[in-house]
Amino acid sequence: MTQRLVVIGNGMAGARTVEEILARNGDFTVTMFGDEPYGNYNRIMLSNLLAGVETEEGIFLNDLSWYQENGITLNAGVKIARIDKDSKIVIAEDGSATPYDKLIIATGSYSWTPPMKNVHNPKRGYHQGVFAFRTLDDTRGMIRYARDHERAVVIGGGLLGLEAARGLQNHVSHVTLLHAMGHLMERQLDPKAGAMLQASVEGKLGIEVVTNAMTTEILGKDRVTGVKLADGRVIDCDVVVIAAGIRPNTEMVANSGLPVERGIVVDDQMRVEGEQDIYSVGECAQHRGNLYGLVAPLWDQAKVLADHITGTTEVAYTGSKLHTKLKVAGIDVASMGLIAPEHDTDEVVVYNEPKKGVYKQLIIRDDVLVGAVLVGDNSKAASLIQAFDRGTPLPEERAGLIFDLGGAVEESAEDMPDDAQVCNCNGVSKGAICGAVADGCKTVSGVMDKTRAGKGCGTCKPLVQRIVEWANGGAAEEDPAASWYVPGVPMPKPELMAAIRKYELKSVSSVFDTLVPGAQHDAKSKMGLASLLKMMWADEYVDERDARFINDRVHGNIQRDGTFSVVPQMKGGVTTPAQLRKIAEVAEKYDVPMVKLTGGQRIDLLGVPKEKLPAMWADLDMPSGYAYAKSFRTVKTCVGSDFCRFGVGDSTALGIALEERYQGLEGPGKMKLAVTGCPRNCAEAYVKDLGVVAIDGGRWEIYVGGAAGAHIRKGDLLTTVDSPEEVIRLTGRFLQYYRENANWLERTYSFVPRIGVDRIREIVVEDSDGIAAALDAAVEEAVQAYKDPWKERAEPATPGQFRTSLPLTVLPQVPVRS
Amino acid sequence: MTISAIEKTVIGSIDDIPLGEGRTFTVEDEMIAVFRLRDGSLRAVSAVCPHKGGPLADGQIDNRVVVCPLHLFSWDLATGCSQSGQPPITVYPVRVDGDLIVLGE
Ligand SMILES: Cc1cc2nc3c(=O)[nH]c(=O)nc-3n(C[C@H](O)[C@H](O)[C@H](O)COP(=O)(O)OP(=O)(O)OC[C@H]3O[C@@H](n4cnc5c(N)ncnc54)[C@H](O)[C@@H]3O)c2cc1C
Ligand code: SF4
Ligand code: SF4
Ligand code: FES
Numbered sequence: 014m015t016q017r018l019v020v021i022g023n024g025m026a027g028a029r030t031v032e033e034i035l036a037r038n039g040d041f042t043v044t045m046f047g048d049e050p051y052g053n054y055n056r057i058m059l060s061n062l063l064a065g066v067e068t069e070e071g072i073f074l075n076d077l078s079w080y081q082e083n084g085i086t087l088n089a090g091v092k093i094a095r096i097d098k099d100s101k102i103v104i105a106e107d108g109s110a111t112p113y114d115k116l117i118i119a120t121g122s123y124s125w126t127p128p129m130k131n132v133h134n135p136k137r138g139y140h141q142g143v144f145a146f147r148t149l150d151d152t153r154g155m156i157r158y159a160r161d162h163e164r165a166v167v168i169g170g171g172l173l174g175l176e177a178a179r180g181l182q183n184h185v186s187h188v189t190l191l192h193a194m195g196h197l198m199e200r201q202l203d204p205k206a207g208a209m210l211q212a213s214v215e216g217k218l219g220i221e222v223v224t225n226a227m228t229t230e231i232l233g234k235d236r237v238t239g240v241k242l243a244d245g246r247v248i249d250c251d252v253v254v255i256a257a258g259i260r261p262n263t264e265m266v267a268n269s270g271l272p273v274e275r276g277i278v279v280d281d282q283m284r285v286e287g288e289q290d291i292y293s294v295g296e297c298a299q300h301r302g303n304l305y306g307l308v309a310p311l312w313d314q315a316k317v318l319a320d321h322i323t324g325t326t327e328v329a330y331t332g333s334k335l336h337t338k339l340k341v342a343g344i345d346v347a348s349m350g351l352i353a354p355e356h357d358t359d360e361v362v363v364y365n366e367p368k369k370g371v372y373k374q375l376i377i378r379d380d381v382l383v384g385a386v387l388v389g390d391n392s393k394a395a396s397l398i399q400a401f402d403r404g405t406p407l408p409e410e411r412a413g414l415i416f417d418l419g420g421a422v423e424e425s426a427e428d429m430p431d432d433a434q435v436c437n438c439n440g441v442s443k444g445a446i447c448g449a450v451a452d453g454c455k456t457v458s459g460v461m462d463k464t465r466a467g468k469g470c471g472t473c474k475p476l477v478q479r480i481v482e483w484a485n486g487g488a489a490e491e492d493p494a495a496s497w498y499v500p501g502v503p504m505p506k507p508e509l510m511a512a513i514r515k516y517e518l519k520s521v522s523s524v525f526d527t528l529v530p531g532a533q534h535d536a537k538s539k540m541g542l543a544s545l546l547k548m549m550w551a552d553e554y555v556d557e558r559d560a561r562f563i564n565d566r567v568h569g570n571i572q573r574d575g576t577f578s579v580v581p582q583m584k585g586g587v588t589t590p591a592q593l594r595k596i597a598e599v600a601e602k603y604d605v606p607m608v609k610l611t612g613g614q615r616i617d618l619l620g621v622p623k624e625k626l627p628a629m630w631a632d633l634d635m636p637s638g639y640a641y642a643k644s645f646r647t648v649k650t651c652v653g654s655d656f657c658r659f660g661v662g663d664s665t666a667l668g669i670a671l672e673e674r675y676q677g678l679e680g681p682g683k684m685k686l687a688v689t690g691c692p693r694n695c696a697e698a699y700v701k702d703l704g705v706v707a708i709d710g711g712r713w714e715i716y717v718g719g720a721a722g723a724h725i726r727k728g729d730l731l732t733t734v735d736s737p738e739e740v741i742r743l744t745g746r747f748l749q750y751y752r753e754n755a756n757w758l759e760r761t762y763s764f765v766p767r768i769g770v771d772r773i774r775e776i777v778v779e780d781s782d783g784i785a786a787a788l789d790a791a792v793e794e795a796v797q798a799y800k801d802p803w804k805e806r807a808e809p810a811t812p813g814q815f816r817t818s819l820p821l822t823v824l825p826q827v828p829v830r831s
Numbered sequence: 832m833t834i835s836a837i838e839k840t841v842i843g844s845i846d847d848i849p850l851g852e853g854r855t856f857t858v859e860d861e862m863i864a865v866f867r868l869r870d871g872s873l874r875a876v877s878a879v880c881p882h883k884g885g886p887l888a889d890g891q892i893d894n895r896v897v898v899c900p901l902h903l904f905s906w907d908l909a910t911g912c913s914q915s916g917q918p919p920i921t922v923y924p925v926r927v928d929g930d931l932i933v934l935g936e
Contacts, residue, residue, distance in 0.1 A: 439902060445916070465904060465915055501893075522869065534869065534893035536905070559851025559869070563889040563900045566852075571900050575886040623889075811849040818855045818864065818878065818886035 015040050018322075019103055019113035021093045022262075023047025025056055026295025026311040027119030028075055033319030035083055043085040044111055046103070048120075049148055050090035052076045057308065058486075059152045060173075063180030069149070096269035098291065115322060118266055118277060118285070118293040122259035122306070123147060127168070127193070130230040132255075142237035143253045146177045155254060159184035162251040166190075166240050168228050169256035170197040175341045177254045178220050189248055190214070191226040191240070193257075201337060201348035205365065206386045209372040213344045213389065217370075223248075259306060261297040276304045281329040283318040294318050301332055309333065309488075334402055338394045344370070345391035349401045351376045351384030359383070362411050373415045380406045382414075392425075395475060406769045426476070426483035435476055438469020443480055450484035456492035457481045458500075470723035498757050499542055501535025502528050506545075506756060513549060520555035521546065540565075541757040544643055544679045548752045551791075552798035558811055564641035567815060568802050569626055572619060575818065577626060579618040580640035581633055582676070585650045585668035585688075586614030592635065599632045613647035613685065615640065624817050630803055637803050643758070645678035645748070646685045649697065653690030653707070660690035662707020667737045668696075671705075671744060677799050678792075680752045682760040686744070699727050702761040703747060705740050708733070713740050717747055717773065718765025726762045729770035732778045745792040746785060747777050753791075839935035845927055848873075853888035853897070858934060863923055864888035865932060866897065866908065874908040875925035875934060881918040 018034070018041035020027045031043055047053075053075040061067035080087040088105070095104045096118075102110045124145035126132055134140045142162070144155045159165060165185045167178045170192025178190045196207025197214070211222050227243035231253060239249040267273040271285055276299030278286040283298065285291040294314045296306055305311065310333035317330040336349030353376070354361050360377040369389060375397075376384035382400045387393065393415055400407060400414075407414060429435075431444035441464045449463045457478045461467045467474040482488055498506040502524060509528070518524045521542045525534045543560040564570055569577030581596060596616055600608050606620035615638045621629060630637075639646050648671045651657065653664030668688040678684070688705040689696040698704030700721035706714040712733050719728025731747065734740055750773065755764040765773060775781040777788070809815060842856045845867070853866040855878045862878035864887045876897065880887050885901035892898070896914060898905045904915040911922040925934050 449916070463915055465902060468903060536891045536893040536896055536898045537903075539891055539893075557851065558849055559892070562891060571889065573883065573901065575884070575889070575901075811852065813847055813849075813854050816854055818853070818888035 015042055016114035017041070017112060018043045018115045018117070019111055020045045020117045020119060021096075021103060022117075022119035022121055022295065022297070023049065023051075023053055023087065023089065024119060024121045024295065025053070025074075025308055026121065026315060027117065028053035029312060030117060030119065030294050030315040030318050031083075031085065032075075033315050034323060037319055037323040037325075039319070039323040041115070043083075044088070044113075045080070045085055046088045046091050046093050046105065046111075048090070048092045049150070051149060052080065052087070052089065054149060055486075056147075059146070059149065060176040060180055062149075062152055063146075063156065063177065063183070065180075065183045072149075093265060095265065096271065096291075098269065098271070098288065101290070114290060116291045117318070118291065118297060119295040120262035120266070120297045122261050122296040124151075124255060125258045125260045126255055127228070127257050129228055131233075132231050140231055140233070140237060140253075141235060142233070142251055143231060143255065146173055146254055146256045147259070155181075155252070156184060159252050163187060164189075164250040165252040165254065166248055166250040167254045167256060168240075169258065170194070170222065170224065171200070171256065171258070172198060172337070172339070172341060174254075174256040175214065177256050178214075179218065179341075179343060181252070181254065182218070182220065185252060187221075189221040189223065189250065191228055191242070191248070192222065192224045193227045195224055197222065197224070198341070198346070198348075201352065202346070202386050202388070203352045203374060205363075206352075206372045206374060206388045209365075209367065209370055209388045210341065210344060210346060212367070213370040218343060259296065261299075261304060263297055266293075266297070273299075275299050281317075281331060282321045283314055283330060284321075292318055292322070300330065303332060305333060305335070307335065307337065310335070312491075336398050336401060338391060338398060345387065345389055345394075347385070347387040347391050347394035347397070349385050349398060350382070352386055353384075362415065364415055375411070375414060377407060377411070382407060387415075395479070403767070405766055406771060408766075426480040429480075435480065436464075436466040436469060436473045438473075439465040441466035446477060446480045447484045450481055455485060455490040456495075458492045458495060462500075472723045498545070499535070499538035501525070501533070501538035502542070503530075504528065506754075510545070510549065510753075513546065519546060519550050519553055520557050521560035522557060523555075540643070541681075544681065545757075547679045548795070551794045562642070565802075566810075567623060567626055568630075568637050568641070569621065569623075570641040574620070576620045576622055578640065579621050579626065579629055579633070580611065580615050580638040581618075581635040582638035583615045584672040584676075585648055585665050587650075587665060587669060588616075595633060595635070599629055602632065603629050611640065613640070614649050615647060622817060624815050626815050627809065636801055639677060643680055643682055644684065645672075645675045645680065646683050648672040649685070649687040649701070651689045651695035653688075657690055657695075659693055660707070661709050662690050662711070662713060663737075664688040664690035664696065664705070664707055667705065667713075667740060670737065670741060674741060674796055675745065675748065675792075677802070678748060678752075678795055680748065681755040681757050684748060684751075684761070688740075697721060700725065701728065703744055704728050705744075711735065713737065715740060715743055715747075718761045718770065720760060720762035722760075724760075724762050729765055731770065731774055742789065743777060745796075746788045747773070749788040749792040749795075750777055753788075839933060841928075841931050842934050843932050845930045845932055847932070851892065853890065853892065855886070855888040856934075863934065864890075864897075865925060865934075866892050868892065868894050868908075870894065871927070873925045873927055873932060875923040876906065876908060876911060877921040877923075880904070881913075881920060887920070 023045050054072045055074050058067050058072035092106045093103050094106045102112045104110050124147040145151050164187045165181045167174050167190045178188050181188050196204045197210050214220050228240050229243050230241040232239040239247050241247050261276040263273045266277050272278040277293040279293050279298045283292045295311050317328050320328040338347040362375040364373040371389040374386045381404050385397045429443050433443050445464050449460045454460045454463050460481050467477040496505045498509050516527050526532045539560040540562050547554045605618045609617045611617045648668040650665045650668030654660035684702045686703045687696040687698040687701040689698040690707050698706050700719040704716040714733045715731045716728030717731045720726045848854045848867040853864045856863050863875050864878040865875045880899040882904050885899040889900045890897045896905045904917050906920050911919045924936050
């Protein structure tokens with residue numbers, strides 16, 4: 014039955030919650046009340062409006078037609094005076110009463126005025142020339158008044174005060190910022206960072222800053238002429254803007270008998286404590302003792318409330334970790350978590366370069382980032398925020414956290430020219446990305462799909478994300494699909510795997526038919542599902558040819574001109590003269606345009622037309638070397654103790670044994686391994702998905718999560734073991750754990766830091782979760798189910814399996830070298 | 832959307848194309864990729880990817896789109912429109928007649 018939903022407060026949280034409810038097709042007739050006489054606007058943008066870089070039209074999120082189109086009754090300019098929860102009505106100041114079945118309170122905050130003499134005028138509210146900075150009306154009034162005046166004072170050296178000071182510079186010739194505390198932004202910055210910011214604000218922007226400045230009185234009879242400080246100083250001015258903090262709008266709610274402490278007390282479902290049908294979100298809500306004054310947490314709250322009210326059970330808001338990353342008055346500032354160490358054991362990393370106005374401080378506890386402050390250089394902010402949010406263990410090299418060591422400097426999206434190429438693999442420019450955003454793609458993954466930016470080697474993904482965020486005016490919309498394993502099935506991996514098990518889905522099409530609303534198949538999800546199902550069901554997996562990528566359908570690697578490459582297997586990089594001779598003969602017989610050693614120590618016969626594949630294989634009579642597919646690829650080895658004078662372990666034998674056992678194993682990403690005979694690391698084992706290094710004393714170190722591809726990362730030491738058998742066992746166990754838990758296309762270099770090597774060690778080596786035996790059994794089953802795909806060389810699996818798909822016209826050819 | 836008129840031509844037997852895959856056929860110098868969807872119906876489009884010449888018949892399909900195997904750009908099989916900011920591909924009329932594949936109106 015359609016219920017009546019009433020929302021008090023038409024600000025950012027209230028309107029967003031309604032949007033989220035509409036998106037979930039909630040069955041409600043919605044009535045909204047807003048004290049302000051407008052539709053819903055982006056309060057954050059008031060700073061830009063004041064600074065003259067945004068127009069009033071530009072800051073509206075939902076205009077009045079949105080309310081109409083969605084059947085929402087908006088009472089703009091109507092203030093609610095009381096809630097009568099017993100008869101379930103809200104009563105407005107104009108006396109009207111509106112009944113509700115469900116009520117949402119999103120009244121936000123008001124601008125707090127510190128106690129000062131003469132700030133109010135009994136007739137007019139604020140004294141003439143004194144303004145708060147909270148609403149569109151405040152901002153309009155401020156601009157109108159400041160235009161005709163000269164000197165402004167801003168009271169409050171927090172974020173808002175700085176923005177106001179910067180904006181006012183647009184309208185008056187002189188701005189002084191007064192701050193009652195010892196340094197600016199004292200809640201986000203430590204004293205050093207605050208001082209650095211102050212120096213920049215004064216030096217670069219020309220705003221005068223006075224700290225320890227407690228304003229006690231507004232001077233002037235009819236209009237402002239100055240302010241007086243507690244120490245007696247007088248500062249002349251004709252405009253005063255108060256930005257000294259905010260307080261939740263809760264008076265009306267408290268008067269209506271609802272529980273209010275610092276804010277309206279809500280539970281994890283955003284329900285007002287002790288109430289069945291009343292909810293609260295936004296700055297006015299107090300959740301687990303916390304109030305939030307930034308929008309990101311409000312968005313999370315809005316989602317949970319919308320889920321809950323539309324009937325999703327088991328949703329809970331558990332609080333948000335606060336971080337800010339912004340240009341405060343044109344200066345980069347980022348802050349998250351603690352601003353000072355709390356325990357003796359907290360590690361503090363500081364970098365300070367006053368001349369450039371750069372200051373960075375990290376607070377690390379047990380290898381996890383618990384606080385960071387950056388001023389003057391935000392290039393590392395994104396990665397730090399990520400580490401802070403996820404609580405992932407930090408790399409030992411702390412310097413890399415605050416500097417780009419040798420790597421490219423993180424470019425700011427704003428400063429890049431439109432034609433700058435962002436994705437070098439697919440040739441996508443910044444302009445094209447912004448174009449996709451302008452065409453309505455608001456999510457990072459949407460833009461990536463549309464433009465294919467970031468879909469090559471993936472190195473540019475963070476930059477793509479920054480550009481999308483920038484083009485969206487600060488934050489990209491979150492893509493619900495971001496947590497799904499594959500784009501076409503709306504489930505994260507654990508849920509997907511549970512459903513696959515529950516319904517015993519053994520083929521890709523049965524997954525679509527059972528788990529996707531409307532049973533819509535999705536070409537882009539097939540490969541990921543095929544790999545997952547194969548991992549889960551081993552030889553019970555029902556192979557559907559159309560779920561395979563072309564490489565897996567013909568067991569070759571498709572090349573840029575539509576030809577394929579044939580890569581005979583060469584376990585551990587070892588071959589024989591006979592094999593070499595055969596490869597040479599086949600290459601000659603089939604006119605192979607290029608014969609090349611690959612990075613994985615194999616011989617690649619490039620440029621083979623599809624229809625020649627079966628005949629070539631027959632002549633070669635060697636198995637395929639897995640140069641394609643998201644699977645176990647190759648084990649690179651060095652010469653090792655067999656021949657090398659430094660070798661302390663037989664790396665070659667171990668490499669061959671590993672490749673023999675795990676060949677063809679499917680996974681969420683490629684798995685490249687190496688074994689090296691001593692720490693000289695000739696086989697580059699430190700930068701492999703799994704790398705094994707022989708050390709003196711017959712022992713072997715196992716490294717995981719390394720990469721030397723599009724990303725470069727040294728692997729983390731998982732453990733040191735005594736025998737090659739132990740290496741083989743733990744390799745299988747680690748790979749199985751990765752196969753079961755990584756996201757689709759997530760290589761180990763992101764998987765290992767995401768889970769944390771310590772945690773992985775607990776599971777894989779110490780068996781703290783008691784699943785080691787199950788992992789061993791699962792990988793054993795996969796090994797047993799292995800079939801040589803090259804068997805198809807004799808009998809094609811489908812009609813025309815090897816028929817060319819190449820057009821007759823001549824295509825760009827792979828360059829031939831003699 | 833471009834639908835190019837081609838004279839009615841029998842280009843082969845339905846058994847030439849496995850369910851869910853595509854094969855290329857040449858008709859009067861035109862290279863045409865014909866796909867057999869999982870619902871049994873056929874779609875025909877130009878065989879050469881307008882991005883960088885990839886073989887579309889080697890691509891992966893569902894009931895709506897084909898994804899080129901080279902750089903994974905995708906096109907709508909019914910309209911030929913690109914879903915990823917590329918030029919459109921040509922769509923040809925095609926149908927099953929008994930167990931024959933018939934191209935053209
Ligand atoms: C200038 C400025 C810059 C900011 N910059 C940032 C930033 O960069 N990043 C960031 O994360 N956050 C920023 N914020 C904070 C952000 O705007 C707020 O966190 C957010 O707007 C809070 O949303 P809300 O819906 O809880 O409150 P509001 O957006 O304030 O909405 C509450 C609404 O309820 C109405 N209302 C109150 N009482 C009643 C009543 N009794 N009856 C009817 N209506 C009522 C009010 O009039 C108001 O319209 C900024 C804020 C300002 C003012
Ligand atoms: S291998 Fe990686 S870097 Fe090279 S072209 Fe392909 S996607 Fe780009
Ligand atoms: S890693 Fe050590 S054993 Fe292997 S080739 Fe190099 S020096 Fe020799
Ligand atoms: S050639 Fe088809 S997507 Fe690039």
